Amino acid sequence: MGEPLEPARAGDVIDARALQHAVGRLVELAGEFCDAVADNTTFPEQRQILRRTHSLLNLSTWLDGGPDIALAPGQPRVTAAQVNDAIDYVMAASSRCGSLAARIALIDALLDFFQDVLRGEGDAIVASARRLKDACDAGTPSAGVLAGRYRLADFHARAWEAAQYVLMPLRGLRSPDMAEIGEAVQPERAPVTAASGAIARVASTIGTLQTANVATPQILHSTHADGPKLAALTSDDVLQLKARAPGVRVLPLVYYELTRRPMLEVAKGPDHAAAALGAALALTVQVVRAGTGGRPAPVAGARVIAFTDFAQRAGAESLSDASGMAKLDLQAGVPLQALLVYGPPGYWGLFRRDVTLRKGETLALQPIDLGAPDFLSKLYGGAPDNAGAGVTVGVIDTGVDDTHPDLVVAGGAAFVVAENDAGGAGPAAIDGDHGSHVAGIIASRGRPPSGKRGVAPGVRLMSYRVFPNGGTGATNYDIVRAIDRGVADGCDLLNLSLGGSTRDEAVREAIKDAFDKGTLCIVATGNDGRGPVSYPARWPEAVAVSAVGDTGTFPAESSEALDVLAPFARDDAAVFVAGFSNVGEEVDLTGPGVGIVSTVPGGAYAVMSGTSMACPAVTGVAAALLACHPEVLAMPRDSRRAVEMLRLVNAAAGTLGFERTFEGLGMLAPHAPD
Numbered sequence: 001m002g003e004p005l006e007p008a009r010a011g012d013v014i015d016a017r018a019l020q021h022a023v024g025r026l027v028e029l030a031g032e033f034c035d036a037v038a039d040n041t042t043f044p045e046q047r048q049i050l051r052r053t054h055s056l057l058n059l060s061t062w063l064d065g066g067p068d069i070a071l072a073p074g075q076p077r078v079t080a081a082q083v084n085d086a087i088d089y090v091m092a093a094s095s096r097c098g099s100l101a102a103r104i105a106l107i108d109a110l111l112d113f114f115q116d117v118l119r120g121e122g123d124a125i126v127a128s129a130r131r132l133k134d135a136c137d138a139g140t141p142s143a144g145v146l147a148g149r150y151r152l153a154d155f156h157a158r159a160w161e162a163a164q165y166v167l168m169p170l171r172g173l174r175s176p177d178m179a180e181i182g183e184a185v186q187p188e189r190a191p192v193t194a195a196s197g198a199i200a201r202v203a204s205t206i207g208t209l210q211t212a213n214v215a216t217p218q219i220l221h222s223t224h225a226d227g228p229k230l231a232a233l234t235s236d237d238v239l240q241l242k243a244r245a246p247g248v249r250v251l252p253l254v255y256y257e258l259t260r261r262p263m264l265e266v267a268k269g270p271d272h273a274a275a276a277l278g279a280a281l282a283l284t285v286q287v288v289r290a291g292t293g294g295r296p297a298p299v300a301g302a303r304v305i306a307f308t309d310f311a312q313r314a315g316a317e318s319l320s321d322a323s324g325m326a327k328l329d330l331q332a333g334v335p336l337q338a339l340l341v342y343g344p345p346g347y348w349g350l351f352r353r354d355v356t357l358r359k360g361e362t363l364a365l366q367p368i369d370l371g372a373p374d375f376l377s378k379l380y381g382g383a384p385d386n387a388g389a390g391v392t393v394g395v396i397d398t399g400v401d402d403t404h405p406d407l408v409v410a411g412g413a414a415f416v417v418a419e420n421d422a423g424g425a426g427p428a429a430i431d432g433d434h435g436s437h438v439a440g441i442i443a444s445r446g447r448p449p450s451g452k453r454g455v456a457p458g459v460r461l462m463s464y465r466v467f468p469n470g471g472t473g474a475t476n477y478d479i480v481r482a483i484d485r486g487v488a489d490g491c492d493l494l495n496l497s498l499g500g501s502t503r504d505e506a507v508r509e510a511i512k513d514a515f516d517k518g519t520l521c522i523v524a525t526g527n528d529g530r531g532p533v534s535y536p537a538r539w540p541e542a543v544a545v546s547a548v549g550d551t552g553t554f555p556a557e558s559s560e561a562l563d564v565l566a567p568f569a570r571d572d573a574a575v576f577v578a579g580f581s582n583v584g585e586e587v588d589l590t591g592p593g594v595g596i597v598s599t600v601p602g603g604a605y606a607v608m609s610g611t612s613m614a615c616p617a618v619t620g621v622a623a624a625l626l627a628c629h630p631e632v633l634a635m636p637r638d639s640r641r642a643v644e645m646l647r648l649v650n651a652a653a654g655t656l657g658f659e660r661t662f663e664g665l666g667m668l669a670p671h672a673p674d
Contacts, residue, residue: 005076008122013068018080023064025087029094030056033107036100045100046472052107058161059114069120076122083117086110086129093136109135111161162232164220164253166477166506167241173484173513177247179226181219221417223481228506230417230477254504255473258398258434259497259524259534260610261563261580263342266305267313283330283359287320287341290364298324299365301344306330306357310337332359340559341365345433345606348595349559366555368597368605371449375553375592376441376617379670380455385445388456388623390633393442394486394494395616396479397435399427399465401601406446406454407439411489412463415482417475425463430471433600435463437608438497440599441616442623452598452605455620458627462489466498474498476506483510487517492626492633492645494519495619496542497612499526499534499582507536515541518637520645522619524611526582533586543649544586546662547578547593547614554595560609563594570657577662581611587664589653591617621668622649 034053071077090110097103109132116128169175221230230253233241238250287304288296304326307315315336318326333356341350347365373381394412402409402425412425427436443461444454464482466474479496486494494514511521523542526534537544551574554560565579577583578594593614600606625648626633632648635641653665 005078005122005126007074008071008077010073012071012073012077014071014078014083014117014120015080016063016066016068019063019083021084022080022087023060025084025091026056026060026063029087029091029107029110030060032094033103036103046470048100048104050472052104052111055111055161056107059111062118063114069118072121072123076126078117078122078125082129086113086132089136090132106135162234162237165231165233165238166251166253166480167229167231168249168251168480168506168509170247170249171509172516173228173480173510174224174226175247176226177245178224178229181229181241181245181248221477223484227484228477228480249505251476251504251506252502254476254500254502254506256476256479256498256500256507257473258431258467258610259499259526259612259615260434260608261527261578261612263303264305264313264340264562266307266315266317283316283328283332283334283357285326285328285357286360286362287324287326288362288364289347290366296324296362296364298322299344299347300324302326302347302363302365303342304328304363305340305342306334306336307338307340308334308336328357330357332357339363340562342559343607345600345602345604348555348607350557351559351561352557366558368607369449370446370452370597370605373553374595374597374607375550376455376596376598376613377448377453378550378553379592379667380617380621381453383453383455383457383624386458386627388443388620388627389458390630391456391458391493391623391627392460392462392489392491393456393619393623394462394464394482394489394491395435395439395442396464396466396482396486396494396496397438397498398431398433398467399423399425399435400439400461400463401427401432401436401599402463404436404440404599404601404603406444406451406599407436408443408445408461409439409463410460412465413485414465415478415485416466416468417478418468418470423465423469425465427601428465428467428471429469431467433606434497434608434612435465435467436600437596437598437606438495438612438616439463441596441613442495442620444599446599454598455617456623456627459620459623462486462491473500476504479507480510483507483514483521487514487519491519493619493623494521495616496521496523496536497610497615499524499537499611501528501534504535508539508541511536511539511541515642516639518635518639518641518645520622520642520649522615522622524615525584525587527580527610527612528582529580531582533582533584537582538584538586540586543618543646544588544664545611545615545618546583546587546590546664547581547609547611548590548656548658548663548667549576549578549592549594549609550574551576554607558595558607560595560607563609567658567662572656575656577658578609578611578614580609581614581662583661585661587661588650589618589665590614590656590658590663590667591621593617618668621652621670625649625652625668 113128113132116124287299287302302320305317316328320326339352343349445457446452466478523537525537563579569575591614594609596613652669655666
């Protein structure tokens, strides 16, 4: 569009049939961009990729078989051929982009261009085309591109774009109004052209979008005829639905993450790569098992991270191979501000400051000794077999390995719409160790020195998997479904070791509904380094749990040393509030969450830290306490029962001497009162 265009006359249009080339190219671009998920494994990066992929497919569907686009008379006359040329130009530029941020910037510019095309205003289309060309030629991200965590507020939806929403009653989880909206948001037209098959094929390869089918607007999933629903709606659809169904709330789809302490990693990008000194020679070290004597036993699967600049997260990292060897892109003898090793199952990690590594140096990891008490065992170890008997506890997490010799799972299910709820309640393919670790803290039935003992081994344990096998976050819709099922299954306590920063009324309503039906939800506060309490722990209807640690319960050089931070307990200088723990006025209780040893899939045991671990510690003690009060458990399942359960739990808490924002009422007593 470099040359001036002649003005459009009344009746001039962009021929929709001639845009089939653009439709096909958009589908192709969506498929290529979606493939980037495999190379960008962090949850925020995957959110960015999938959001844009979804946008491209929605745009494809909107154009595929759509009406001609009327052009504004007197403004430049833009043709379908010029629109097709523009996307061809973007496709060529996309292949040259050297970073995820650059590709996102390019795709956002393309989506904005098509937004102007659909309005038919030639002046705006030409101006947008120039901006798009500048973005293609620059090959670098614009100032507005996200560089870190993905935030929904930073993504602007276009008028034609469908987003996923959770539809719920104004109050509670069931209402007749919900049963009446099934047909209210179904698509009025369905694409019928040849390109539709290509769109569907690409959509079917996108794990978190499989059920959307990109034919919007529509109901994607429904819990019950009169219960919450997942829908894909444009902004116009949302307004129409509010007008036609005033008894229904339209809430955004929100994602939650696990509240295990995040593992540190080397920052990505060319600037940080340069900070690693551009070494031509690789520094190879060996990770071995400490205390073996003679020939050291290699440790495979350990993450070795060498920081040349700890504050900027610059340096190099590697995973040890079967020989324990880890190759770092650093020169031998380079001063390191910090050396960090995260051990595989069976081992503690390692953390050292101000070290210099030599080629061939060995790094020894301490093996886990199940006979040595961690902080959880120090406080609550030796629980009898019947501790928690008569209490049903649901773990809403990444699934639980019911083949582990220390775990007995009574039942459960998968609640992942993106996977059509396939796979069952067992551990997810990625991060599946988290749910089993949480479950073991509550109910592991092993005994040291060959096994691990949970706080309440006598409970009836249920597993509700809400995190997908692909390793991305759990949606509020799936969590709502899991809470609803847990209540229906008779769970007295539900453990949610997950959280997020987005205010979310959907999960709150489910927690309130559970409370009104006699079930308590115990939730981790999150791990943002003393940041504000995450949702849903921030809601008053949840029991919010922060994390504390004890310096005497993990090796002095383990990676847990990173989490030691003031304040320290009034009566025990070894006890501290975990440096990662979120805190605030919403904190109700605190629990042991640093260096906790528990069960993981494959019959193994591993160390984890986080409010994810403190939360099930509180859940387990609460279960053991409630088991001593059958009169409360026998109460009708309503809010009075939940209040009495909460009264018992809160009364068992005692302060450690921290401020209220750190510990709430404090820590639950090690032994339930008679």
